[in-house]
Amino acid sequence: MRPDGPRPTIIGPDSGPEAPFPLRMKGKVVSGFGRGSKELGIPTANIPVEGVSWIDEAESGVYFGWAGIQLPTSHPSLSPVPPSSSTAPPEDKVAEGWRIYPMVMSIGYNPFYKNKVRSAEVHVLHKFETDFYGSEMAISILGYIRPEYDYVSVEALIEDINTDIEVSKRSLEREAWQKGREDRYLWGEE
Numbered sequence: 110m111r112p113d114g115p116r117p118t119i120i121g122p123d124s125g126p127e128a129p130f131p132l133r134m135k136g137k138v139v140s141g142f143g144r145g146s147k148e149l150g151i152p153t154a155n156i157p158v159e160g161v162s163w164i165d166e167a168e169s170g171v172y173f174g175w176a177g178i179q180l181p182t183s184h185p186s187l188s189p190v191p192p193s194s195s196t197a198p199p200e201d202k203v204a205e206g207w208r209i210y211p212m213v214m215s216i217g218y219n220p221f222y223k224n225k226v227r228s229a230e231v232h233v234l235h236k237f238e239t240d241f242y243g244s245e246m247a248i249s250i251l252g253y254i255r256p257e258y259d260y261v262s263v264e265a266l267i268e269d270i271n272t273d274i275e276v277s278k279r280s281l282e283r284e285a286w287q288k289g290r291e292d293r294y295l296w297g298e299e
């Protein structure tokens with residue numbers, strides 16, 4: 110169960126991410142259990158954990174960092190012109206639909222829902238006009254926020270996720286953490 114008490118409001122030193130970060134993974138966005146939007150009002154883009162070298166050793170919990178997504182060129186969130194704050198990729202990659210956004214994510218078994226398989230789910234800190242199942246997503250994780258907990262109610266889970274969102278935004282705003290969005294891995298390179 111979640112311990113009582115206040116939570117840190119920012120994660121990691123101002124000088125930037127520390128080992129073992131960045132941790133990277135990528136894959137096509139797949140379906141989950143359909144709870145993110147419906148039950149929590151917080152959609153999560155699920156990506157497969159199979160074949161990710163570091164995942165078995167990674168602690169389950171909530172992480173934050175940057176996400177690159179290749180949206181289909183017909184996706185309404187790409188038009189008319191991308192706001193400069195959401196584009197780190199070079200022009201040709203922007204033309205291919207790649208965009209970079211801040212993200213917060215959970216890796217683990219979602220103890221509140223008692224999942225039997227480990228999942229990696231990314232809440233992108235951007236409002237999209239439609240979903241993007243099947244799109245290629247590449248993430249660079251820069252820090253660890255907290256362990257996953259069970260909760261007394263769905264409201265308590267939502268409240269903590271909303272705090273995670275604020276912590277992630279605040280942590281990534283710092284200059285040394287903004288640099289992370291220049292990682293070429295985020296627009297599909299190795």
Ligand SMILES: Cc1cc2nc3c(=O)[nH]c(=O)nc-3n(C[C@H](O)[C@H](O)[C@H](O)COP(=O)(O)O)c2cc1C
Pocket residue numbers: 141142143144145146149153155171213214215218219220221222223230231232256257258259266270273274
């Ligand atoms: C930032 C963040 C923190 C989360 N923390 C927890 C948690 O502490 N405990 C938990 O059971 N699930 C946690 N979740 C996972 C949600 O339960 C999960 O995203 C939701 O069940 C949606 O799952 P779905 O993609 O299968 O629909 C978290 C999700 C996010 C994005």
Ligand SMILES: Nc1ncnc2c1ncn2[C@@H]1O[C@H](COP(=O)(O)OP(=O)(O)O)[C@@H](O)[C@H]1O
Pocket residue numbers: 138139140141142143144145146147151152153154155231232233234235236237239240241242
């Ligand atoms: N800001 C966002 N962050 C993550 N996914 C989003 C966002 N906005 C829309 N989506 C879409 O919503 C889907 C996830 O919704 P969710 O309710 O968690 O369903 P599922 O259980 O299938 O993962 C993602 O796969 C993505 O296509």
Ligand SMILES: [Mg+2]
Pocket residue numbers: 141142143145152153154155230
């Ligand atoms: Mg999801």
